[in-house]
Structure formats: C-alpha cells, structure tokens
Amino acid sequence: MILENKKNRGHAILPAFYYVDSSDVKEQSGSFSIAFARHEKKLLENSEDGQAWAKRIEGWMKALKEVSSLGGMTLQGQTERNKTQFIEKIIKVIEEKINHSVVCIAPYLIGIDSRAKDLNLWLKNRTDTVSVAEVCGMGGI
Template identity: 90%
Template sequence: MAYKQVQESSKFRSSSIYDVFLSFRGEDTRKTFTNQLYEALVDMGLRSFMDDNEIERGENIKSELDKAIHQSKGSIIVLSKNYASSSWCLDELVMILENKKNRGHVILPAFYYVDSSDVKEHSGSFSIAFARHEKKLLENSEDGQAWAKWIEGWRKALKEVSSLGGMTLQGKTQFIEKIIKVIEEKINHSVVGIAPYLIGIDYLAKDLNPWLKNRTDTVSVAGVCGMGGIRKTTIAKYVFNINYTNFEGSSFLENTRQYS
C-alpha cells in the first residue's frame, strides 16, 4: 500500500464515529439474527450502526446510510437468501467495497444459510434476484444504460465480497460470538491515533491503571483535569488501550460534545 493510502487509512480510522456498520436484508434476518448480533456488538462496547426498519426509505435515508458507512471503521455484511433482491443492499455493498479500497474499511462477510459459491456465481436465489433486476432494466428502457451499469457493478461487488474469507453459519449463538471476536480483531478495537512511543506516559497514568485493576462492583468515575494541551486525551487513550480487555464491555467515546 502506498504511503498516502496508509495516511488516509489512519486518518479515516481515527475520525470514525462507528466501529461497525451492519448491512443486511431486513425481511430475512432482522428479527431472527441481526438484532441479536447488534445487541451483542453493543454489549462488547463496539459502536454499531443498524438502520431503523420503521423509517420510510427515501433519498434522505440513503444519504444517512451512505454517511454511516463512511463514518464506520468496518462492516459486517450478512449475506442471506434474499440479500441480492434488494437494490438498497447491493448499493450499500458497492459503497462498502469502495471504502475498503480507498480508506482501509474492514469487511467481514457472514454467510447466513447461503453458500459462498452461490454469492460468487450468482446462482440459486441470487440468480433469481438478478433475473428480476434485469427484468426491471427492460421495463425501464428510458434509463436502461444506468440500470445496466448498476447491475454490472452489483455483480462485481458480490464476486469480490465472496472471496474475502467470510464466516458461514453453524450454531447461531456460537456464530455471533465468533463474528464479534473476528471483527474486533480486524478493526483493532484499541484506540487508534495514539503515538507509538510516548515517553513518560507510564508515570502520567500510574494512578489510573491500579485504580482500574482494583475496581469493585460499584459504579466509579475518574476525572482527568487540566489546561488544554497537557495530553489529557492521550492519557485516557493509553489507559483505555491497556485495560479495556479486562472488562466484559468497553467503549471509548471521544469528542462527545462535537457529535452530540
């Protein structure tokens, strides 16, 4: 990867609002699988985006979904039987892959009761879905070129995502646990953007680390106070990186005033 691409990837990750964007076909998996996956991700402290099924689809919603993908470190793509029947899902997939290429976006395909070969070769239910898309292309002859371009892009995207080494459903609970473990490793849940060699940081964090390690079951709060520029945020990131794996759930929320 070129130096400029590495810089862009690092900048993208440090400015991301979400850890994970969930791409899925609602009628297939929302109530049976994706809701459980989302809750498990949140319980692990992974900031996750899942669109609201109650919101009416429109241009404003598409814009919000596009924005959420750009603001996420990675995506879990739940490839289910009817995934390819949704042009929304296929458009999301194309954008996710573009982010992977240009900004270091992490992707984890999850094959939910489908074979990766069906996704790659557009066979089975995926063949039926594309037959319907092509029928729609013929019906909308005035915009035929645009539809043909979209369909070709969708086909390429499915072939690419099927070759990324995803995960195939076994037992649902175990599947979710494995997905979380893998995506957490892929996105590197430790805070990014912190310098690799911080002279004297151990001394600055010497009171916080023991306090976290000797925690009780009660709710506790520690404050790091001081004037601007004395590395308060750096200390907080360093302490989080060292200690977050010792907790069942963790989350580092930065610039809350800016995003709230």
C-alpha cells in the same frame, strides 16, 4: 463503495453469508442467482431509466463476485442456536479487529484524571448500543 474504501482507505471487509452459499455468490448461481434475477426484474420494471439500472446492477454483480472471493463466514444450519453462534462469531472477529486501547495520561496534567477515568470506563463498557466519542482540543496535542 465498500470495495473502494477497502482499496483507498485500507478498510477491512468481513463477508458474512447468511442463508446463501459463498460459492453461489462467487459463481452467481443457485439460490443467489434466482433471488438476484427476481430483484433485477423488479428494478427494471419499476424504473424509467432501465439502462442506468442495468449498469448499476452489473456493477453490483462484479462487486459481489469480488467480495465473495475474499472468503468470510457462512451460516451452517438453520437452527436458532446456529444463528446465535454465527452472530456471536461475527462479533468476536470484529472485536478482535477493533483495537480497544486505553487512554494514557501524561504526568502533571491537572484536572484531567477524572475525565480520562470516565473515558477509559466508557471504552471498556460492552453494551449493545452504539456510541460515539468526540475529543476536542487544541490541534497537535
């Protein structure tokens, strides 16, 4: 689904390889191969329709191979400091991709200044929580 959205809607993909080497994912070898084989075995043993699961698994493998060829970021080292820096780097890249633009106010709109000010403050706020903005109004404006 992620790859479909990339192709059809132009969504960006930022692969992050955490405790796995990207070449292992691309070549489907090493620690990735071992873990995926274990997961596949568990799925096939616990399902009634093994053929359907086998087809799904094949699709996952193909998708993972394609995603790994996009590049991305790989965690180097196992220390807490490296993990923290890795996560901070991911956040920085995402922030650069997301364009935080400030709402412009057309002149002579009565009563909109305080609402636009609140919205701009909300857009500039950098908290750890996820928020959603819903803007309602007449279509075309």
